[in-house]
Amino acid sequence: MAKFKLFSEESNRSPLSRLWKKFKANHPALVGLWIFIALTLLALFAPLISPYSINQQHANALLLPPSWHDAGDVRFILGTDDLGRDILSRLMNGATFTFGLSIIAALITTALGVIIGSLAGMSKGIRSSFFNHLLDITLSIPSLLLAIIIIAILGPGLLNTVWAIILALLPQYVHSIRNLVVEELSKDYISAFRLDGASKWKILVRGVFPNIYEHIVVIFTMALSTAILDIAALGFLKLGAQPPTTEWGAILAENLGLIYLAPWTVGLPGVLLFIAVLSTNLVGDGLRQVLKDRKAD
Amino acid sequence: MHLLDIKNLTIELPTENGVIRAVDKVNLSLKEGEVHALVGESGSGKSLIAKAIVGVLNKRWRVTADRMHWQGVDLMRLPPEKRRKLVSQDIAMIYQEPSRSLDPTAKVFEQVSESIPEESLSGNFLVRRQLRKKRVKALLHKVGIRDDKRVADSYPHELSEGICQKVMIAMAIARNPKLLIADEPTTALESTTRAQVFRLLKSLNQLKNMSVLMISHELEEITTWSHAMHVLYCGQMVEAGPTEKVFNAPLHPYTQALVKSLPDYAQGLAHKESFYALKGTIPPLQHLPIGCRLGPRCPQAQKQCVVTPKQKKSHGHTFACHFPLLKEDKKCNPS
Amino acid sequence: MREYLFRRISLLLFMLLTLTAFTFSLNYLFPGDVLTNLSGQVNSSYAQSQVLADKYQLEENIIVQYGAFLGRIVDGDWGYSLSSGQPVFEHILLLFPATIELCVYALVVAIIFGIPSGVIAAVFHKRWPDRVINSLTLMGFSIPIFWLALLLIMVFCLGLGLFPMSGRIGLLYEIEPYSHFILVDIIAQGFPYGGLAFIDALKHLALPTIVLAMYPTTVLIRFTRDSMLNVLEQNYIKTARAKGLNRRQLILHHALRNALLPVIKQIGLQFSTLLTLAMITEVIFSWPGVGRWLIESIYQRDYPAIQGGLLAVSVFVIFANMFAEFSHTVLNPISRNQAHGKI
Numbered sequence: 001m002a003k004f005k006l007f008s009e010e011s012n013r014s015p016l017s018r019l020w021k022k023f024k025a026n027h028p029a030l031v032g033l034w035i036f037i038a039l040t041l042l043a044l045f046a047p048l049i050s051p052y053s054i055n056q057q058h059a060n061a062l063l064l065p066p067s068w069h070d071a072g073d074v075r076f077i078l079g080t081d082d083l084g085r086d087i088l089s090r091l092m093n094g095a096t097f098t099f100g101l102s103i104i105a106a107l108i109t110t111a112l113g114v115i116i117g118s119l120a121g122m123s124k125g126i127r128s129s130f131f132n133h134l135l136d137i138t139l140s141i142p143s144l145l146l147a148i149i150i151i152a153i154l155g156p157g158l159l160n161t162v163w164a165i166i167l168a169l170l171p172q173y174v175h176s177i178r179n180l181v182v183e184e185l186s187k188d189y190i191s192a193f194r195l196d197g198a199s200k201w202k203i204l205v206r207g208v209f210p211n212i213y214e215h216i217v218v219i220f221t222m223a224l225s226t227a228i229l230d231i232a233a234l235g236f237l238k239l240g241a242q243p244p245t246t247e248w249g250a251i252l253a254e255n256l257g258l259i260y261l262a263p264w265t266v267g268l269p270g271v272l273l274f275i276a277v278l279s280t281n282l283v284g285d286g287l288r289q290v291l292k293d294r295k296a297d
Numbered sequence: 298m299h300l301l302d303i304k305n306l307t308i309e310l311p312t313e314n315g316v317i318r319a320v321d322k323v324n325l326s327l328k329e330g331e332v333h334a335l336v337g338e339s340g341s342g343k344s345l346i347a348k349a350i351v352g353v354l355n356k357r358w359r360v361t362a363d364r365m366h367w368q369g370v371d372l373m374r375l376p377p378e379k380r381r382k383l384v385s386q387d388i389a390m391i392y393q394e395p396s397r398s399l400d401p402t403a404k405v406f407e408q409v410s411e412s413i414p415e416e417s418l419s420g421n422f423l424v425r426r427q428l429r430k431k432r433v434k435a436l437l438h439k440v441g442i443r444d445d446k447r448v449a450d451s452y453p454h455e456l457s458e459g460i461c462q463k464v465m466i467a468m469a470i471a472r473n474p475k476l477l478i479a480d481e482p483t484t485a486l487e488s489t490t491r492a493q494v495f496r497l498l499k500s501l502n503q504l505k506n507m508s509v510l511m512i513s514h515e516l517e518e519i520t521t522w523s524h525a526m527h528v529l530y531c532g533q534m535v536e537a538g539p540t541e542k543v544f545n546a547p548l549h550p551y552t553q554a555l556v557k558s559l560p561d562y563a564q565g566l567a568h569k570e571s572f573y574a575l576k577g578t579i580p581p582l583q584h585l586p587i588g589c590r591l592g593p594r595c596p597q598a599q600k601q602c603v604v605t606p607k608q609k610k611s612h613g614h615t616f617a618c619h620f621p622l623l624k625e626d627k628k629c630n631p632s
Numbered sequence: 633m634r635e636y637l638f639r640r641i642s643l644l645l646f647m648l649l650t651l652t653a654f655t656f657s658l659n660y661l662f663p664g665d666v667l668t669n670l671s672g673q674v675n676s677s678y679a680q681s682q683v684l685a686d687k688y689q690l691e692e693n694i695i696v697q698y699g700a701f702l703g704r705i706v707d708g709d710w711g712y713s714l715s716s717g718q719p720v721f722e723h724i725l726l727l728f729p730a731t732i733e734l735c736v737y738a739l740v741v742a743i744i745f746g747i748p749s750g751v752i753a754a755v756f757h758k759r760w761p762d763r764v765i766n767s768l769t770l771m772g773f774s775i776p777i778f779w780l781a782l783l784l785i786m787v788f789c790l791g792l793g794l795f796p797m798s799g800r801i802g803l804l805y806e807i808e809p810y811s812h813f814i815l816v817d818i819i820a821q822g823f824p825y826g827g828l829a830f831i832d833a834l835k836h837l838a839l840p841t842i843v844l845a846m847y848p849t850t851v852l853i854r855f856t857r858d859s860m861l862n863v864l865e866q867n868y869i870k871t872a873r874a875k876g877l878n879r880r881q882l883i884l885h886h887a888l889r890n891a892l893l894p895v896i897k898q899i900g901l902q903f904s905t906l907l908t909l910a911m912i913t914e915v916i917f918s919w920p921g922v923g924r925w926l927i928e929s930i931y932q933r934d935y936p937a938i939q940g941g942l943l944a945v946s947v948f949v950i951f952a953n954m955f956a957e958f959s960h961t962v963l964n965p966i967s968r969n970q971a972h973g974k975i
Contacts, residue, residue, distance in 0.1 A: 137647045139901075140949045144908035145926070145942060152930050152938060153661045229776055233912055236778050237927060252779070263786060270779030277774040285770065353874050378878075385876020398871040402889045402965055411885075412875055452965045468875065 015294065019214070022290045029286020035279035042092060043100035050089035054246050058084040063262050081255060081265050090246045091272055097158065097247040099276055102231055105162050106224040109169045113223075114216060116170075117177030118204055121185065135178070138171035147230065151239050158247065161240035165230050169223055176219055184208045214291055221284030225277045232273050248273050300476060300508055301327040301350070304364040308345050308532075310357060310582075317582050319358075320345055320532040321590075324608065324615070327510065329475065332502050334519040334540070335512045336555070337529035340579050343512045346529075347478045351390050352380055368475075386414075389469035390478040394485050395461035399453035405464055406449035409433045412471035436467040440497060459490030466497060470507070477501070478510045483518075495522070516559055520544050528552050531579060531590040533605075538614035548614065548621040550595050551575075589618070636961070644954060651946050655939050656701045662935045705943070711936035715929070720940035724922065728944060731914065731921035735906050737841045739899070742848035747895065749849075750856025754891075755883060757861060765853065773850040777909050781843045781916045788839065795839050798918035840917045844909055848902050855898050860891040893964050900956020903949050 013021070024030055042049075058080065065072045066079040066087075078088040120131045138146075150164035184190065185208065193207045234240030235249025243254060248269040255265035308320040320342040327333055335343050348354045350365070352372070365372045367387070372380055392398045400408060410429045413436075420428065437445035440463040453461055462482055469477055479498065483491040499522050501507050511519055520526070520540055527537040528551065536549040547553040557573045560566060577594040586592050588603040595602065597620050606617045704710070710720040753765040789797045863869065864887060872886055911923030918924065922941055929937035 133643060133646060134650070137650050137950075140647070140651075140904060140953060141942070141946050142904045142908040142911070142949065144911055145945060148926070148930055149658065149938065149942060152933075152935070153658075153663070155663075225774065232776055233778060237912070237915065239927075239930065249776075249778075252782075256782075259782065259786060260790060266782055266786075270776060270782070273776045273779060274774060277776070278771065281770055281774050351874050353870050381873075381876060381878070385874070390871075390874050392867065392871060394867065397867040400868045400872070400886045400890065402893070403886065411872075411877070454966055465871075472876075 018294055019290055022293055023286055026286045026290065029282050029290075032279040032282025032286065035275060036283055039095060039099050039276055039279065040103070043095045043103075046092040046096050050092040052086040052089040054085065054090050054093050055244060056085065056089075058086070060084075063258075065262070066264055066268075078268055079262070079264050081262070082258060087265065087268060090251060091248070091269060094246040094248045094251060094269070094272070095276075097241060097245060098228060098231055098235075098249070098273070101158070101162055102224055102227040105165050105169070105227045105231070106220055109166050109173055109223050109227070110216065110220045112166070112170060113173035113177045113219070117174045118181050118208075120174065120178045121181030122200060122204065132178070135171055135174055139175060143168040143172070143226075143230065144233065147234060148239065151234070156239050156242060158241045158245055161231060161234050164234070165227055168230070169226060173219055173223055177216065180212050180215055180219075181208055184212055214287070218284055218288050218291070221280050221287065225280040225284070228273065228277050228280070298328075298369065299326045299366070300329050300368060301325065301510075302364060302366040303350070303362060306346065306349065306360070306362040306365065308342070308349055308354075309359045309361075311359065314583065318532065318585065319582060320349075321605075323529070323532075323534045324537070325527060325534075327476065327508055329508055330502070330506045331525060332499075332509045332511060332523040334523040334526045335510060335529060336514065336516060336519065336526060338514055338579055340531070340582075341529045342532040343529055344480050347390065347480050347510070347512055350478065351384055351388060352377075386472060387475045388478065389472065389474040389476070390480060391462070391465045391469050391482050393481045394458075395465045395482075396453050396456070396458055398465060399461060401453055403452075404449070405451055405453065405456070406430075406433055409436060409449070409464065409468050409471065412468040414472050432471075436471055437464070439470070440464070440467045441493060442467075458485050459487070459493070462486060462490070462494055463497070466494070466501075470501065470505075473505070474507065476508045476510060478512070480512045481514070483513070483515070491518070516555055528555065531585065533590050534608070534615075534617065535591065536614075536616045538616075542612075542614050548611075548616040548623070549618045550597055550622065551591050553622055640954065640958070644950070647950055648947065651943070651950070652702060652705060653698065655943050656698050658935070658939055658942075662938075664933070664935065710940040710943070713929070713937045714934040715932045715937070720936055723925065723937065724940055724944045727920060727922045727925050728948075730919060731907075731910055731923055732948075734837075734840055734844060734913070734919060734921060735903075735910055737837065738844035738910075739848060739902075739906065741841060741845040742852055743899070745845075746849040746852030747856050747892070750853040751860055751883070751888070751891075753853065753857045754860030754864065755879075757864075762857075765857075769850045769853045772846050773854075775846070777843060777847065778912055778916060780846060781839070781913060784839055784843060785916075795835050840913050840919055843916075844906070844913045847909055848906060851902060851905075852895065852899070856891065856895050859894050860887065863887050863891045866890075893960060896956060896963065897960045900953045900960075903952040903956075907945055907949060 023033075058076075061073065061076060061080050062084045063082055064076055064080045067074045067077045069079075072079060076086045076088065078086075078091065080086055081090075120128065120135065123131060147161075147164040147168040150167055151160055154160040154163065181204075185203075190203060190207050193203055198207070231240060231247065232249030232252075235247040236253045238250070238253055241247035241250045243250060251269045252266060255262070255269075259266050303323065303325040306320060306323045306325070307318065310317045310319060323342075323346060325333075325335075325346070335346070337343050345354065345358070349358075349360050350372075354360065360373075362373060367383065370383065372383075375383065399405075410433050413429060413432050419425070433449060434445050437448060442448050442460060442463055448456065448460060448464070453464075456464070462485075465482075477498070483494055486494065495518060498509055498511070502509050502522075511523060513519055523540050525538065526540045526543045528535050528543070528549065530551050536543055536547065536552045543552060544556060547556055554573070554575045560572060575594050575596075580586060580590070580593070588605050589595070589598075592598045592602040599620065601619045604619075606619045608615050608617045609621075708721050710724070712718065713720050713723060716723070749765050749769075753762045756762050785797055788795045869882065869887060872882055877885070907923070910921065911927060913919065914921045914924035915927050922945060926938060926941040926945075928934075929941065
């Protein structure tokens with residue numbers, strides 16, 4: 001017999017809970033979310049839970065392969081590098097730098113992007129034109145080049161890298177957020193709001209933002225994946241994190257010479273990078289798909 | 298023989314809260330050369346029926362029918378390719394918003410010449426190209442576009458809605474279809490263009506003996522030139538029959554309400570007189586009433602109306618009501 | 633149309649001016665002596681620095697200096713590289729074609745693989761080709777480019793020995809630099825071992841091109857798929873279907889044209905990212921291009937070189953972007969008719 005319904009009302013859920021329900025049904029996105037949360041926790045608690053410290057060298061265990069190899073040792077699950085440092089601990093601490101700092105960079109970029117993008121979107125006329133063309137120019141400088149120049153000005157180092165990445169990512173996301181705001185402003189309910197006498201601030205905060213914050217979250221995930229890749233790239237080019245900071249890209253660059261002897265020292269940080277970016281992209285994609293489905297309903 | 302013979306057409310949509318029956322057991326039959334009007338408010342399922350006949354419904358909708366015959370061929374049992382071929386040869390459809398139904402990146406000439414069947418052109422490449430140009434010109438003239446060179450050379454967004462609709466009609470008649478389904482073709486047009494389009498369809502019907510299935514919610518315009526009328530409420534066919542009979546002596550309360558709601562400008566209206574309308578609104582798809590769907594709104598509803606009334610025929614006039622509005626000398630017999 | 637062109641060109645000039653202003657300001661932002669940054673000469677004697685100060689008009693106010701800077705740029709005097717002592721402009725002329733060659737081939741590969749895959753994914757929406765293409769695209773999108781390069785090197789060079797690891801062409805071959813595009817040069821020269829040289833150059837090109845093309849391909853696939861899905865929902869597609877067109881005709885004649893228009897615009901926007909990735913690829917594969925040179929310049933704190941490289945690369949991106957947008961406007965009937973060239 002079919003489900004017995006006592007009341008004839010259908011379910012009346014809020015948009016947010018409908019979003020979550022649909023998101024849960026998308027299994028890859030859910031797995032991505034779990035991995036994302038796991039990595040965040042790792043980034044927060046790595047120093048507490050990693051087996052060894054990052055600089056602890058074991059002279060008698062140099063270049064050990066991962067433990068599933070014959071020559072490996074279960075004490076060092078992912079093997080050791082040429083100085084005898086445990087790779088697992090280094091990678092776990094690296095999560096704090098690569099992943100944690102990327103999240104901070106992406107958050108700041110998104111926040112700044114929202115502020116500047118809303119300003120640009122709300123302005124009209126010559127001021128708006130001028131603003132927009134200025135943004136377009138910053139879009140035409142490749143982001144890595146911009147980051148490199150900023151590092152050239154500020155000098156290498158992890159913190160400067162974060163600043164450089166924030167400034168290099170900013171143009172693209174200001175552009176996206178500005179487009180979102182402009183699109184929302186052209187809708188009829190905003191006109192109705194304005195005719196009711198709402199001030200610009202109220203229109204922005206009460207009218208536009210509640211309708212675009214979900215898209216801003218999607219933009220945040222995209223910013224995050226780009227930030228992770230950029231921080232790692234800068235670390236790889238030795239322009240970002242300097243040793244002994246265990247940022248994943250820097251680890252890759254350090255062990256480049258060992259590529260023939262000990263390929264796992266080069267492969268494993270890359271795998272972690274891949275998983276981090278993949279999980280972020282899965283979450284972002286899932287969210288975007290779910291937003292589209294919810295709109296179609 | 299009937300051109301189009303549909304019996305008990307049902308269109309359902311499975312959703313998470315159960316199956317929604319958008320169209321409930323509708324019968325329709327068309328003979329050659331006739332103009333039938335399908336009347337109903339928006340949301341009554343008229344477009345769904347049209348799309349189901351042509352076969353462009355979204356795959357989510359479930360279409361079932363006892364019979365859906367086109368010139369004797371059962372459309373439901375044909376494989377999709379054959380059905381598409383059959384339908385494209387003999388049935389044509391025009392839509393509500395003509396400028397949206399035209400490809401924005403293709404010139405009008407291209408789109409019209411696409412509708413011309415390839416087989417009717419003979420000769421080598423150059424000869425065919427000339428023939429095509431001539432055909433397009435002839436078609437555009439036939440639908441009343443005098444400035445055919447300019448129109449053929451433009452893109453759809455450069456033309457007005459009226460001309461776009463005429464272009465669509467030109468595309469539709471290019472294959473000499475036996476049936477033209479017009480899905481609210483004049484809703485987006487101004488009144489002068491409306492009259493033009495109606496005149497065009499009427500002349501096509503009379504000159505080429507082309508049947509027209511006219512779907513609309515404007516009662517007054519269609520009643521002048523249609524042979525038969527089908528009234529649809531909420532997916533149920535409430536009355537059908539020859540137009541004069543249905544219009545002048547409606548048997549179903551809904552049809553009567555529709556007819557009464559047309560303001561009679563000839564008699565003049567009293568100052569601040571309220572128009573006639575049934576109380577209430579069309580129920581949403583999720584909360585359709587059981588039995589006769591007009592029940593909650595009908596001024597004559599009684600307890601029996603929770604059972605769907607069967608369709609009864611009397612002198613070619615079909616109606617589905619437990620308490621039809623028969624003439625005053627006959628008593629209403631509940632049956 | 634004329635008004636549109638006029639607005640576009642004035643926009644271009646505005647962008648170029650701002651770019652040069654930014655580059656000029658770098659002289660002051662970079663650490664070190666302003667004069668050294670400007671000219672590229674270190675440890676000049678007092679007399680020399682006086683002459684230079686005159687030339688670069690350091691005495692005057694900043695607007696005049698900027699004017700002088702602009703004049704020098706147009707002349708071709710972009711300063712001297714601190715590390716090599718050669719004029720920066722000559723370096724760029726030599727190295728830029730190599731980068732452009734790599735980028736163009738990667739873009740061509742991306743277009744050839746990306747657009748059809750996107751179309752196929754959209755046409756077979758929610759069935760297995762769509763799922764497979766989607767998963768592959770997501771993975772390709774998430775892979776760090778330098779790791780991909782290293783993996784390919786490990787497998788194909790060190791493991792299988794199929795492709796060489798670095799450089800543009802083997803040391804055996806001496807090709808006269810004619811246009812600086814290596815494949816063109818080989819063909820133009822009619823070298824006695826031309827065929828072998830060509831194959832060798834192709835082998836050197838293979839891995840960097842694949843690595844560089846990965847990201848743009850995935851972006852193009854996603855974008856084409858989204859655009860195509862959007863178009864397939866539209867009313868005119870349903871009308872054409874009812875008209876009786878079969879699937880293939882429908883897609884080729886109507887859907888493709890409408891779907892590809894935004895894609896052209898997107899290709900233009902990809903240039904900036906492409907160059908970023910090209911820089912990393914050049915470093916890994918020791919490809920003699922502008923990217924590797926820029927990164928080495930920053931290791932060596934060669935500020936005039938960085939400025940010159942920035943100028944060259946950004947101007948290239950601006951022009952490429954403008955070209956793509958221009959083609960989009962030309963091909964798109966809707967925007968052709970807008971009264972004001974809405975930029």
